[in-house]
Amino acid sequence: FGCFSYDPGFTITASCKSKITYIDGDRGILLYRGYPIEQLAENCDFIEVAYLLLQGELPNATQFRDFNLEISDRAIIHEALRKFFDGFHYDAHPMAMLVGVVGSLAAFYHKEMNVKDPQHRWICATRMIGKISTIAAASYRHSIGRPFVYPRMDLNYCENFLNMMFSRSSQTYIDQDHYIDPFLVKALNLLFILHADHEQNASTSTVRLAGSTGANPYACVAAGIAALWGPAHGGANEAVLNMLAQIGCAENVPKYIAKAKDVNDPFRLMGFGHRVYKNFDPRATIIRKTCHELLSKFQKNDPLFELALVLEEHALKDEYFIERKLYPNVDFYSGIIYKALNIPVDMFTVMFAIARTAGWVSHWLEMQEEQPGMPIGRPRQLYLGPQRRDFIPINQR
């Protein structure tokens, strides 16, 4: 078999060195560049956090203003890129459109791109953060057959995204008086911060692996988006809402808990369990609190949130979940907030991708800047196929 160690899920293998995000899974600690996630979620704007992830330090007021301007300035997309959407069927999954259109950025920005030049790398990173929300909103507009809404420089990142999603051609969603409730913008900002980075998760590792070959960075991020889509990763937020709808009511909860415990049943409680967090996911704690605040502020009695609380309560008391240290993760409650923001369920993972772009490009920058001579990522395998054998002509097989 060769003399390799076998660790298919990277459970005990560090794939890189990084200074960006720290997780202590046993104590439920998450730090971005040393700052606790709770403090950043409470006090920051998402773009401030994006700057922190990219640069290593929080911006001062001037740096923040300039960075905001730079990101807004890069939000516009090429008209030809916008036309890509015309080629998609109206009911194409928005994640499929996102993978395709983000990947096509490589076709727009390839010739002049020199990954060895720090200025080029910076432009590429900020361009990705600027354009991802425009592309994401365009995929939604395409799916509902409404015209594309251009990004606005006078709105902050989250306001601008909501405006591009929901504005009607005759009326902007956010006017001078902030037509949209700032509380909703704050909730979106919070989710974006919580999703912005999470060290070497599957999608970030994909971006790094693709990046290790020297591939075009936009293509690397498209690879990360593809990895995020799966239900074991970012696709879980969409799967949670679908699961809650399937469970339907509190009376059915014990039946579904039993299904999740049955080794012969592939069903899993979506939004439960985490490779690293074995006590609690600090992001889930913050989101759960925000769900309560949001729904009570708008006096919305979301039956799915009530159901999620019942499901959580049952699971946390169950031996199976206790023994395996399975707790709600970030995706268990995030969909309830997205639903309150009128974001359609199939856009949930796209929302995750918008936020995680800040993390992906930070990791891509880090690997280019700090490990210039780094080797190509090239895992080995344990070969289980046939031993050497001789070719047999087709008429003798």
Ligand code: CMC
């Ligand atoms: N429901 C029921 N059983 C579960 C679940 C679950 N959600 N998660 C893990 N288990 C069981 C699993 O069957 C196994 O049992 P046993 O030891 O008897 O074989 C044990 O717990 C360990 O599970 P694992 O699959 O070996 O753990 P992992 O670290 O490889 O997987 C996970 C982590 C997140 C993929 C997994 O918990 C899962 O599939 N959860 C549901 C999907 C989900 O919510 N994903 C979002 C993750 S957080 C956000 C993100 O990463 O994007």
